């Protein structure tokens with residue numbers, strides 16, 4: 115694809131816009147200790163959230179990251195904070211939880227309730243720790259990509275309000291300009307109970323809180339091997355060895371060869387984002403009058419919002435499922451943005467970046483313990499609230515000697531159903547093309 119250079123602002127950068135305010139770094143980084151009670155692999159939201167809870171619970175905790183602190187997905191996201199994981203595509207279910215059984219329905223409702231708890235947990239954490247991260251409760255609009263999707267939305271609204279009471283309502287196509295300056299969608303859902311934040315300022319606030327709580331933090335310390343068993347692990351890292359009683363693997367989309375059992379269960383997918391230059395105030399206001407975060411009903415969904423200050427657009431999506439150069443994803447995403455907002459033709463891109471999210475076969479995140487190692491993973495692209503919450507839940511489980519009230523414990527974690535799959539998603543370009551084809555066909559056929 116030939117890339118039109120006129121799309122790019124002269125100050126264009128191929129890195130996250132968020133890093134202008136808080137760049138992942140090594141502040142607070144110290145030498146790896148010989149010993150710690152709890153060792154956490156990964157310094158994103160889940161690792162830091164777990165560390166904070168454990169340190170406040172009186173444990174000695176060490177968090178390490180192969181990169182700078184937060185350089186994985188946590189400082190790259192869109193910052194949408196939502197209550198509601200993608201439940202409904204089927205949960206693997208253990209014994210007695212056959213699909214459509216009462217137990218299965220109950221499990222789904224418990225998981226949904228915990229997604230609301232996750233949403234609320236982020237707000238509590240931000241307030242408790244005094245984190246300045248532009249957290250704004252401005253709600254969400256989900257656009258219907260086809261008229262059939264819009265018809266299906268009624269059940270979704272009913273389910274959301276019945277189980278979670280999160281103020282969801284349908285918005286017909288002829289009313290949709292009250293929420294988005296576009297005629298692209300066939301109506302949508304408005305959800306009042308949704309927020310947005312500045313991802314890397316939120317991460318910095320968590321890092322500061324961990325430092326205050328006495329967590330040992332080690333950047334650029336890749337864990338290469340974990341030996342031993344519960345109560346007596348040895349972590350072999352690029353910077354020496356460390357003994358630990360408990361280990362939490364909090365590596366999500368960046369899970370590598372260290373955890374072969376987790377890798378077989380998740381598919382790392384690239385998600386990409388661009389931001390625009392500043393827009394005239396009235397144009398920005400017309401785009402998203404109430405400052406909602408926007409998402410869609412298609413298989414390959416885009417997500418977008420205004421940046422703090424309400425004058426610039428952030429537009430994200432899966433330009434490609436696999437990692438591609440930032441300039442290419444920028445040009446593709448710009449095209450998608452113009453499809454939705456033709457009035458932004460000629461508006462230039464200032465930043466373009468990507469990061470990895472972890473998809474699971476059943477579309478829900480998982481936490482648990484395997485071979486003595488605790489884990490939480492599988493954000494499925496929505497982890498600002500959920501991974502922060504699950505990190506906290508894993509920590510509580512350790513503090514409560516293995517006991518947990520979370521419905522996520524014990525949900526079977528299915529393997530990716532691709533023969534010999536061990537973590538290298540060679541099939542992504544094929545699936546990406548197929549989904550794009552289905553989305554286009556459905557939109558043409560149904561309008």
Ligand SMILES: Cc1cc2nc3c(=O)[nH]c(=O)nc-3n(C[C@H](O)[C@H](O)[C@H](O)COP(=O)(O)OP(=O)(O)OC[C@H]3O[C@@H](n4cnc5c(N)ncnc54)[C@H](O)[C@@H]3O)c2cc1C
Nearest residue numbers: 156158159160180186187188191192194337469493497498
């Ligand atoms: C472009 C993009 C947009 C997104 N938008 C949204 C959104 O709008 N809303 C939302 O809710 N979610 C969104 N997400 C998802 C969200 O960002 C993630 O779910 C969340 O940040 C995951 O946090 P985490 O701590 O589990 O993992 P991460 O933040 O990815 O951290 C994992 C860390 O583990 C480290 N690591 C891996 N292996 C090792 C090893 N062997 N040794 C040491 N360290 C290791 C990595 O270096 C990495 O820093 C988005 C993600 C991306 C990429």
